[in-house]
Amino acid sequence: MKKSIVIIAILVTVGAGYAIWKGADAADQKTAQAPETGAALVEVKLPGTLSQNAEIGKAAFEAKCSACHGANAAGQDGVAPPLVHKIYEPGHHGDESFQRAAANGVRAHHWRFGDMQPVEGVTRGDVTMIIAYIRELQRANGIY
Incomplete structure (x- = not known):
């Protein structure tokens, strides 16, 4: 027992x-x-080369946008969405939508990151170059 x-x-x-x-x-x-807060949300393939406008846009993006949208527009978990994403393809979000978002901010509608505030200190010309950079990243990742 x-x-x-x-x-x-x-x-x-x-x-x-x-x-x-x-x-x-x-x-x-x-x-x-x-994923950790701030972790990239998508994997971004970089193009072999960038046009001159996209190079200028990359510098402007890094100065004004990457703090939220992450390196190479890959987004950041819990912070901001990736811009290298089919939602932001030219047929769905044209170039003017980026211009308006930077100038006026935008109410959250595709993602749950909250509203985007206007970006201080960027001109329409700056945003045009940033768009060139984003579009070249998108094309390198199969987003047209």
Whole structure:
């Protein structure tokens, strides 16, 4: 009888230890799979070269837009959407929509990042160059 109780106690202890170990492993996997706030939302393939206008636009984008929209317009989890995305293809969001968003801000409508505020200190000319950069990134990623 005592031998049975000892065996049952060992099995319960081993079973509980295994359950705790697997629970911790599952939590680690869940954490590893969850994107961090600020993590890029899409993988962006860079074009081999950029036009002169797109080079100017890249510099302007990095100065005024990348803090929210991420490096190479890949977006940032919990911050702002990727602009290298089919939602922003020219047939859906024409160049003027970028101009208006920069000048006036835009109410959230495709994503759950909240409203975009106007971008201080950019001109229509700056935004034209930024658009050239974004469109070249989009084309390099199969978005026309």
